[in-house]
Amino acid sequence: MDQQKTLVTLTAQTKPDKDVGRPDNEPMSDVVNRPAVAADLARIVEIYNHYIENTPISFETEPHDVEGRRAWFDGFATTGPYRLLVVEVDGSVTGFASSATFNPRAAYSTSVETSVYLDPAATGRGIGTQLYAALLTELDKEPGLHRAYGGISQPNPASNALHERLGFRHVGTFREVGYKFDRYWDVARYERELAGGERGE
Numbered sequence: 001m002d003q004q005k006t007l008v009t010l011t012a013q014t015k016p017d018k019d020v021g022r023p024d025n026e027p028m029s030d031v032v033n034r035p036a037v038a039a040d041l042a043r044i045v046e047i048y049n050h051y052i053e054n055t056p057i058s059f060e061t062e063p064h065d066v067e068g069r070r071a072w073f074d075g076f077a078t079t080g081p082y083r084l085l086v087v088e089v090d091g092s093v094t095g096f097a098s099s100a101t102f103n104p105r106a107a108y109s110t111s112v113e114t115s116v117y118l119d120p121a122a123t124g125r126g127i128g129t130q131l132y133a134a135l136l137t138e139l140d141k142e143p144g145l146h147r148a149y150g151g152i153s154q155p156n157p158a159s160n161a162l163h164e165r166l167g168f169r170h171v172g173t174f175r176e177v178g179y180k181f182d183r184y185w186d187v188a189r190y191e192r193e194l195a196g197g198e199r200g201e
């Protein structure tokens, strides 16, 4: 990813719309959503590895090392369909959201697969909603993009609610499609229309 370009976009400063459990005398966090840069990769890997190793939320089973994840990182850009954003809370990278290839066959290129992961200590405060909304705002501006899809292993009420809040609808559930931690897991598919992708109309 081109670091020069990434520094200038998507740096709107926002605050969480919820601050559950915050003591009255504690200042609100500064929350900044921005494109990822190479220096963020180690933290992104650390956050994602937590979910690989401890949960069925990711269907990957082996943790990544930073060097091994560099090719994945290089597949994102600050324009076009494949984006990688991070959220900084008080200056620390606390989560990431991505849009990636939905299916490598050419006719699927108008669709993307989206996902979002926060540091588990940062969940439930509105940060995921802001980060995912920032990603979708960028994707809505992208000509040629028509649909975004999320795949959510069940149960995951926070992710289901997040997708529904941001305009996705549940289009079906693959039953027992994955096997991890000695059992099968269902995956709910969520679909959202993207604004920029109308073709032939």
Ligand SMILES: CC(C)(COP(=O)(O)OP(=O)(O)OC[C@H]1O[C@@H](n2cnc3c(N)ncnc32)[C@H](O)[C@@H]1OP(=O)(O)O)[C@@H](O)C(=O)NCCC(=O)NCCS
Binding pocket: 018, 051, 057, 115, 116, 117, 118, 119, 122, 123, 124, 125, 126, 127, 128, 129, 130, 150, 151, 152, 153, 156, 157, 158, 159, 161, 162, 165
């Ligand atoms: C899913 C995730 C990104 C949501 O971000 P978040 O900051 O925790 O969620 P928010 O506080 O923005 O809340 C989003 C919605 O989820 C609901 N929610 C949050 N935590 C919840 C919980 N533990 N149980 C039920 N609903 C919950 C909120 O009420 C809100 O719904 P609403 O808009 O209808 O009120 C975050 O929890 C996370 O990283 N989870 C682990 C990784 C993961 O599941 N990623 C998604 C993979 S598909």
